[in-house]
Amino acid sequence: MTTAPDTAAIDRFLADHLCDWLDCRDDWLWYSILAVSEALREGHSCLNLACWASATAWATDEDPGYRFPELDDWLNKLDQLPIGPGDAAPLVLDQQRLYLRRYWRFETELADSIRSRLEPVPIEDADTAKNSLSRLFPSMQDGTETDWQAAAAANALFQKLSVIAGGPGTGKTFTVTRLLALLAETEATGNESPLRVRMAAPTGKAAQRLGESVREARQALANAVAPETLALIPDEATTLHRLLGVIPHQVHFRHNRDNPLALDVLLVDEVSMIDLPMMTRLFRALPDHARIILLGDPDQLPSVAAGSVLADLALRPHPGYSTQRQQQLAQLGLSVETGSTQSADYLSYLYRSRRFSDTGGIGKLARQVMDGDAEGSLETLKTEEDGLAWIEPEQVPAQIEHWVSQWYAPIAAADNRDAAFAALAEFRLLCPTRVGPLGSVALNERILKRLNPEGRPFYRGQPIMVTENHYGLGLFNGDIGLIWPDEDSDNQLLAWFPDADGYRPLAPGRLPPVETVYAMTIHKTQGSEFERVALILPEQSHNVVSRELLYTGLTRARSQAMICGRADVWKAGVRNPVERHSGLAERLFAARN
Numbered sequence: 001m002t003t004a005p006d007t008a009a010i011d012r013f014l015a016d017h018l019c020d021w022l023d024c025r026d027d028w029l030w031y032s033i034l035a036v037s038e039a040l041r042e043g044h045s046c047l048n049l050a051c052w053a054s055a056t057a058w059a060t061d062e063d064p065g066y067r068f069p070e071l072d073d074w075l076n077k078l079d080q081l082p083i084g085p086g087d088a089a090p091l092v093l094d095q096q097r098l099y100l101r102r103y104w105r106f107e108t109e110l111a112d113s114i115r116s117r118l119e120p121v122p123i124e125d126a127d128t129a130k131n132s133l134s135r136l137f138p139s140m141q142d143g144t145e146t147d148w149q150a151a152a153a154a155n156a157l158f159q160k161l162s163v164i165a166g167g168p169g170t171g172k173t174f175t176v177t178r179l180l181a182l183l184a185e186t187e188a189t190g191n192e193s194p195l196r197v198r199m200a201a202p203t204g205k206a207a208q209r210l211g212e213s214v215r216e217a218r219q220a221l222a223n224a225v226a227p228e229t230l231a232l233i234p235d236e237a238t239t240l241h242r243l244l245g246v247i248p249h250q251v252h253f254r255h256n257r258d259n260p261l262a263l264d265v266l267l268v269d270e271v272s273m274i275d276l277p278m279m280t281r282l283f284r285a286l287p288d289h290a291r292i293i294l295l296g297d298p299d300q301l302p303s304v305a306a307g308s309v310l311a312d313l314a315l316r317p318h319p320g321y322s323t324q325r326q327q328q329l330a331q332l333g334l335s336v337e338t339g340s341t342q343s344a345d346y347l348s349y350l351y352r353s354r355r356f357s358d359t360g361g362i363g364k365l366a367r368q369v370m371d372g373d374a375e376g377s378l379e380t381l382k383t384e385e386d387g388l389a390w391i392e393p394e395q396v397p398a399q400i401e402h403w404v405s406q407w408y409a410p411i412a413a414a415d416n417r418d419a420a421f422a423a424l425a426e427f428r429l430l431c432p433t434r435v436g437p438l439g440s441v442a443l444n445e446r447i448l449k450r451l452n453p454e455g456r457p458f459y460r461g462q463p464i465m466v467t468e469n470h471y472g473l474g475l476f477n478g479d480i481g482l483i484w485p486d487e488d489s490d491n492q493l494l495a496w497f498p499d500a501d502g503y504r505p506l507a508p509g510r511l512p513p514v515e516t517v518y519a520m521t522i523h524k525t526q527g528s529e530f531e532r533v534a535l536i537l538p539e540q541s542h543n544v545v546s547r548e549l550l551y552t553g554l555t556r557a558r559s560q561a562m563i564c565g566r567a568d569v570w571k572a573g574v575r576n577p578v579e580r581h582s583g584l585a586e587r588l589f590a591a592r593n
């Protein structure tokens with residue numbers, strides 16, 4: 001928690017206001033509310049009282065801070081207030097968690113929506129499904145091991161809600177494209193109107209990548225699937241904001257319970273980035289009959305705003321499938337026996353990365369990081385396994401100069417716009433934070449001095465990132481474009497943003513706020529990939545450097561990840577998992593198992 005002088009004025013205002021509302025001005029309540037606000041800002045959906053009971057917060061050299069009551073005492077005090085789930089207060093005590101009611105409502109609504117979609121869906125014609133499945137996943141027949149991609153697709157046939165979780169390159173898009181074909185083939189049997197499928201992702205970049213990957217996977221199906229089935233698989237994905245229909249200056253969307261989305265199947269990628277309010281609103285807009293398929297990597301950083309919905313849903317290890325589901329999958333030719341007493345039929349994991357081998361380089365390092373193996377991961381890095389490099393702090397300035405010459409200077413020298421975009425995808429500097437001498441702002445300034453010494457506002461080959469949503473232009477915070485001359489006309493410099501049809505040009509004067517982006521924060525790279533990345537650690541250990549942040553950063557690289565910094569900063573990060581408090585998993589699973 002931050003120290004008292006840093007507590008945001010808005011938190012103190014809220015604490016004053018709620019104490020008045022509850023007609024209790026005791027310190028313990030005032031500080032409890034302050035702590036709930038801070039917890040929300042740190043990404044928790046609630047304040048987990050057990051974690052703060054008897055702990056001292058906000059202590060500084062001048063201020064002893066505040067010591068929270070012991071748990072029983074704290075709960076007793078809170079119990080005296082009208083803050084139960086059925087009361088009207090803006091604060092809610094639920095079990096040992098304290099919420100702002102708004103977030104308690106989001107969580108309970110989402111849990112109800114999810115629960116209502118967990119009932120199994122019967123399939124009408126198991127023979128058709130079995131034939132389609134073995135045609136779409138021919139590898140299912142090979143060997144004795146379970147084909148988890150086929151199992152995930154088959155499992156989703158029986159579900160209104162499916163979560164397909166896996167690390168980078170485990171074939172989530174490959175699997176889900178085949179799943180869409182499977183649904184189109186099996187659902188078409190008794191259905192007159194064609195299946196309406198939509199695809200979405202939290203950011204423009206992620207939506208664009210999803211569209212590209214699905215188009216590629218769809219092409220590979222041309223010989224296995226009828227053209228009319230392929231035609232049902234969409235070409236394009238959209239952002240969640242666009243899917244739900246933003247109403248300018250409002251937090252509500254055009255699509256909601258009263259105006260649901262017109263679709264039968266919704267596929268959502270990069271779900272780790274979706275926060276609790278957004279996920280609640282997404283489920284709110286789903287028609288009752290629709291299926292929703294959530295794809296993501298639960299090891300990645302959680303959403304920037306409150307919640308950890310994917311991590312809450314993607315139980316680890318997988319608790320197993322119910323006996324009924326095991327029998328249903330066996331009917332389709334898949335053996336997934338788990339012998340478990342618990343079950344999570346909505347959940348499938350893909351285990352094998354097709355991009356990284358498990359035994360060398362990025363794949364091995366990613367696993368060690370997620371296992372919290374600080375020493376082992378450092379050793380892997382220092383032995384410079386295939387695809388990895390460790391760069392000592394004193395070499396970092398010279399290395400950056402070298403990378404600028406090797407990867408960034410050639411962007412402006414590219415022959416044409418396509419080549420410039422290709423050059424931009426070759427390499428990216430990643431930072432845990434914006435601030436500090438090795439943060440993204442300082443690194444961008446350093447590189448700009450070299451590549452744009454005249455300080456021109458826009459120049460050929462300049463990579464830019466949008467920093468504020470502009471709904472009218474359809475540009476969103478985090479979208480990346482490139483400044484390049486208009487080759488088909490008068491060579492005027494324009495900002496080009498990739499979209500499903502190629503590139504969309506915009507005069508620089510019309511852009512929402514943008515910044516130059518040679519170095520970017522790892523948070524902003526979610527949903528993106530680069531051929532190589534160099535991850536620049538801060539000079540000192542920093543709480544923001546977490547296990548998930550390092551994992552997310554290094555798995556953005558397709559072929560090479562270079563880590564630069566001090567060994568102790570790396571190790572402290574690997575030992576620092578992100579913890580998110582939420583009651584979602586308990587609400588869902590306490591009621592089920």
Ligand SMILES: Nc1ncnc2c1ncn2[C@@H]1O[C@H](COP(=O)(O)OP(=O)(O)OP(=O)(O)O)[C@@H](O)[C@H]1O
Pocket residue numbers: 139149166167168169170171172173174175213354355
């Ligand atoms: N069973 C398979 N047989 C052959 N190639 C496969 C198979 N599964 C995946 N691939 C290939 O592996 C690569 C990665 O797959 P895909 O893009 O579906 O993974 P992903 O999990 O969606 O990755 P990410 O989310 O990290 O982009 C793709 O080129 C895909 O065609």
